[in-house]
Amino acid sequence: MSTIIESEERTALRAAVAALGKRHGRDHDREALWAEAAKLGYLGVNLPEEYGGGGGGMAELSIVLEELGAAGCPLLMMVVSPAICGTVIARFGTEEQRRAWLPGLADGTRTMAFGITEPDAGSNSHRITTTARRTEGGWVLSGRKVFISGVDIADATLIVGRTEDARTGKLKPCLFVVPRDAPGFGRSQIDMELHAQEKQFELVLDDVELPGDALVGEEDAGLLQLFAGLNPERIMTAAFAIGMGRYALSRAVEYAKERQVWKAPIGAHQAIAHPLAQAHIELELARLMMQKAAALYDAGDDAGAGEAANMAKYAAGEACVRAVDQSVHTLGGNGLTREYGLASLVTAARVARIAPVSREMVLNFVSHQSLGLPKSY
Secondary structure, X not given: OOOOOOOHHHHHHHHHHHXXXXXXXXXXXXXXXXXXXXXXXXXXXXXXXXXXXOOXXXXXXXXXXXXXXXXXXXXXXXXXXXXHHHHHHHHHOOHHHHHHHHHHHHHOOOOEEEEOOOOOXXXXXXXXXXXXXXXXXXXXXXXXXXXXXXXXXXXXXXXXXXXXXXXXXXXXXXXXXXXXXXXXXXXXXXXXXXXXXXXXXXXXXXXXEEEHHHEOOOHHHHHHHHHHHHHHHXXXXXXXXXXXXXXXXXXXXXXXXXXXXXXXXXXXXXXXHHHHHHHHHHHHHHHHHHHHHHHHHHOOOHHHHHHHHHHHHHHHHHHHHHHHHHHHHHHHHHHHOOOOOOHHHHHHHHHHHXXXXXXXXXXXXXXXXXXXXXXXX
């Protein structure tokens, strides 16, 4: 790859992480891989050096997740812990919060989940009803969240709640660190058809009492802080999807080179070769947009990064679904067997179309923000 797109350092990082992923592979032990990736400095590559991180940005962190995914062993909590939570705390947290959380997030000894989605709000974050009430000692948090990843393995969850503006009475978003064992903080696992190592949870916050320093950053900077975490989430979801698509495609190409039914391997037939080539092109195009989004974000252009991150997430999700579908189809009946390990990706690939924001909401964003078209809602 040209150094115009990636520096020598990033190319070397890509190769090193690919080697790590190859050692662990599809049947990896999540905890062992997490520990080794942390030890090698990959988990915190985007976090500030003064807190134990690598001093890089989303460009580097997305490389790590993409290459692990391409090896068949993506770490979903990378999207949440270092990318969303680590970024928000590094940018907006107090010095005490940075010291308390960033070194652990960087070396993998601490993990943080992220809670924004609510049962009745869906994609409409303005309908979030989880509220924080100020008390003499701090805050009391009440509400519900749903489809929150990895709460059982996280030391705390960064919860998006709303506080009442004393002047206007309007609710505004704020972020709170809620420890896993906080009284009143309940969780129940959601029974998913998607079989991932990281589980999904519904959360109930029943008058959870928090100290004053549980609030991350300034109370008045809620939206800014929230979107500072959501742009990295979209970039990392793109990396997750591109990695998954690459993994499926590599298995299909390997099979198409060897599988012989007539005189030549099936990969010689254009009906097999061309759709795989198209899937490869689409994944490469999605990666370019992801790299653009990461570059804009790392340069501090939040508005530009917002547009590019949404586009990257959309493009990667679509490319991933098509790559997985074509890969399974290439293997025929073998594509549905446990031996080849592709069939489960059909369900997993849909995640990139649905989460963390649906493709329809991305199209809404682009039609309104990029094209200036009127809203229907």
